[in-house]
Amino acid sequence: MASKRFVAKRLLLLVPVLFGVASVVFAILHLAPGDPARVIAGQRASAEQLQQVRRELGLNRPLWIQYLSFLVDAAQFEFGQSYSISRGAPVREVLIDRLPVTLELAIYGQLAGIFIGLPLGIISAVKQDSLTDHLTRVGALTGISVPIFWSGPLLILAFATYLDWFPTSGRIDSTLFLPNTWTLFGTELPLTGMVTVDAVLLGNWQAFTSAVHHLFLPALVIGIYSTALISRMMRSSMLEVVRQDYMRTARAKGQGAKITLMKHGFRNALIPVVTIIGIQFGTLLGGAVLTETVFGINGMGLTIVTAIGALDYPVVQGTVLTFALLFTLVNLFVDITYGYLDPRIQQ
Amino acid sequence: MEATLSAWARPRLWLVGTALLAGVIVGPAAVALLTLYGGGAAFGTRKAFALGALALGFGVIGWSGSIFAGRGIESMQRHLDTGSDWTEADSRRAMGRIAGFGGGMMVGVSVVEPLV
Numbered sequence: 001m002a003s004k005r006f007v008a009k010r011l012l013l014l015v016p017v018l019f020g021v022a023s024v025v026f027a028i029l030h031l032a033p034g035d036p037a038r039v040i041a042g043q044r045a046s047a048e049q050l051q052q053v054r055r056e057l058g059l060n061r062p063l064w065i066q067y068l069s070f071l072v073d074a075a076q077f078e079f080g081q082s083y084s085i086s087r088g089a090p091v092r093e094v095l096i097d098r099l100p101v102t103l104e105l106a107i108y109g110q111l112a113g114i115f116i117g118l119p120l121g122i123i124s125a126v127k128q129d130s131l132t133d134h135l136t137r138v139g140a141l142t143g144i145s146v147p148i149f150w151s152g153p154l155l156i157l158a159f160a161t162y163l164d165w166f167p168t169s170g171r172i173d174s175t176l177f178l179p180n181t182w183t184l185f186g187t188e189l190p191l192t193g194m195v196t197v198d199a200v201l202l203g204n205w206q207a208f209t210s211a212v213h214h215l216f217l218p219a220l221v222i223g224i225y226s227t228a229l230i231s232r233m234m235r236s237s238m239l240e241v242v243r244q245d246y247m248r249t250a251r252a253k254g255q256g257a258k259i260t261l262m263k264h265g266f267r268n269a270l271i272p273v274v275t276i277i278g279i280q281f282g283t284l285l286g287g288a289v290l291t292e293t294v295f296g297i298n299g300m301g302l303t304i305v306t307a308i309g310a311l312d313y314p315v316v317q318g319t320v321l322t323f324a325l326l327f328t329l330v331n332l333f334v335d336i337t338y339g340y341l342d343p344r345i346q347q
Numbered sequence: 348m349e350a351t352l353s354a355w356a357r358p359r360l361w362l363v364g365t366a367l368l369a370g371v372i373v374g375p376a377a378v379a380l381l382t383l384y385g386g387g388a389a390f391g392t393r394k395a396f397a398l399g400a401l402a403l404g405f406g407v408i409g410w411s412g413s414i415f416a417g418r419g420i421e422s423m424q425r426h427l428d429t430g431s432d433w434t435e436a437d438s439r440r441a442m443g444r445i446a447g448f449g450g451g452m453m454v455g456v457s458v459v460e461p462l463v
Contacts, residue, residue: 016411023404023449030397063396064457236426272426275419331415338419 006339010332014325021324022074025317026067032311039083039311070317079318084310085303091318094303099322100193101171101299105291106284108219113226114277120227121234121273126261128239136231143228148287152221152294159217166217169296171195173210178202218295222287226280233276237269244268271342278334282327362440363447370451374399375459377452388463392456399452406446413438 037053038045045053054060058069073079079091086094124136160168172178172195181188182201191198196215199208241247242265250260285301292301300319307315374395382391417435424431 010415013411013415016407017415020404020407020409020411023400023407025404027397027399027401027404030393031401062457062460063392064453064460067396067400067453233423233426236428240426272419272422275416276423279416279419279423328415335415 003339007332007336010335014328014332017328018074018321018324019071021321022071023067025074025320026070029313029316034311036083036311036313074317074321077318077321079314082307082315083312085306085312085315091314094315095300095318095322097193098298098300098303101297102285102288102292102301103326104194104196105215105218105222105288105297105299106281108215109222109226109284109287109291110277110281112219112223113230113280116223117227117230118234118273120231122238122261122266122269124231124235125238125242125269133235136235140228140232140235143224144232146224148221148225148290149294151224152218152291155217155221156294167214171211171214171297172207173214176204176207176210178204178207218291218297221294222284222291225283225287226277229276229280230273233273234269237272238265241265241269267341271338274334274337274341278331281330281334285323285327359443363443366444366447367451367454370399370402370448370453371455371458372451373448374452374455378456378459378463382463392460392463396453396456396460399449399456402449403446403453404449406442406444406449409442410439410446413442 035050036057037050037059040057041049041053051060058066061069077092081087082089082091082094120136120140124133127133156168159165178191178195178198179202181190182198183189191201195211196208199205199211242261247260247264250264251257255263288299289301289304291297292299293305296302300322304316304319306312307319377395377398378388378391380391381394382388385391385394413435417438420433421435424433
């Protein structure tokens with residue numbers, strides 16, 4: 001398992017990443033046109049009212065004090081209240097409400113990428129230069145090249161509008177209702193906010209089927225890029241590994257081709273692929289913004305789009321920093337896995 | 348030990364320090380330009396400070412991102428056969444300079460802010 005020092009070093013690196021993201025968020029919000037005081041006070045507010053709001057928000061203080069105060073608040077994940085999209089509600093509550101929705105989508109997209117991309121990559125490498133290999137490579141190249149804002153509406157058009165196999169939007173049938181809590185050994189616990197997980201926890205299979213039915217298309221759309229990249233990387237990595245001496249030695253000792261490939265080849269070929277899975281989780285989160293907008297799913301992605309349009313700065317700040325935190329935590333997990341797969345990394 | 352530390356710190360301090368100094372000089376110049384062509388001193392200082400924060404944030408993210416994922420990106424480029432000469436070390440150096448410049452710009456703007 002990964003050494004404590006290795007994990008501690010990686011955890012320490014989270015600090016500059018989040019500091020950097022907080023600085024960029026601060027910068028972008030101050031560079032963007034529009035006045036937050038006017039958003040809160042309204043278009044017809046007088047100059048005195050605007051000054052009053054600016055004083056309350058601390059916008060009349062020197063810039064470096066505003067910056068430091070913003071960093072301190074960001075470190076505590078305290079972004080105040082939403083200006084407009086959930087007027088008056090603490091941003092933290094808005095994030096807690098929307099985060100599971102996006103996480104669920106990203107996780108299914110990632111799982112689609114891993115469970116489709118890895119086998120495709122291995123098959124493509126094993127059957128190098130065959131028809132299967134050519135088809136997989138063309139498919140991977142197409143998957144990498146096709147943007148979500150194009151593939152999303154296209155899949156909706158094909159599978160929802162013409163074939164009527166899947167719903168066009170939403171997370172669950174509007175006739176179904178899930179409570180806020182579930183009971184475990186007589187104790188009431190809050191639900192996760194991920195409909196598929198909640199439906200399983202509640203034992204509501206009708207809700208589970210409906211949730212899977214609703215999530216299939218969005219997860220597929222978000223997972224296309226991931227699948228394509230993983231399969232391409234897996235193929236390339238596997239081709240490199242199968243040419244190694246230790247693979248030849250294993251075969252020379254009489255080990256079967258499939259066992260050699262899976263026992264010695266797979267784990268070693270997985271090392272660069274695991275890193276890519278972590279890096280492109282950021283793409284998945286970015287993809288969530290587009291996917292949620294296309295499919296009308298009310299997660300962090302749709303929230304940030306709405307918040308930017310409504311100049312709801314606290315929500316934008318909170319959402320961006322949450323995305324950054326998620327991305328860095330996933331990469332930390334990937335680094336630990338990487339260290340497990342290749343112990344030399346920890347040295 | 349001391350000599351080793353000094354040998355380690357000196358090039359890094361030079362790298363970031365010179366960029367910081369450049370930022371301190373550019374910051375007030377940016378305030379002047381933005382005030383003249385933008386729309387008042389408040390606008391100029393706000394935007395110049397924000398530009399500095401943007402460069403600082405971008406540099407810090409890039410620096411830590413290079414450490415976080417640099418090896419993975421190097422490996423990905425090798426596997427995808429991109430033919431790029433990008434390295435983690437080069438990226439860290441470049442990002443250090445950008446962050447230093449941004450930080451310097453913020454300091455420069457903060458110094459002139461009470462004056463304008």
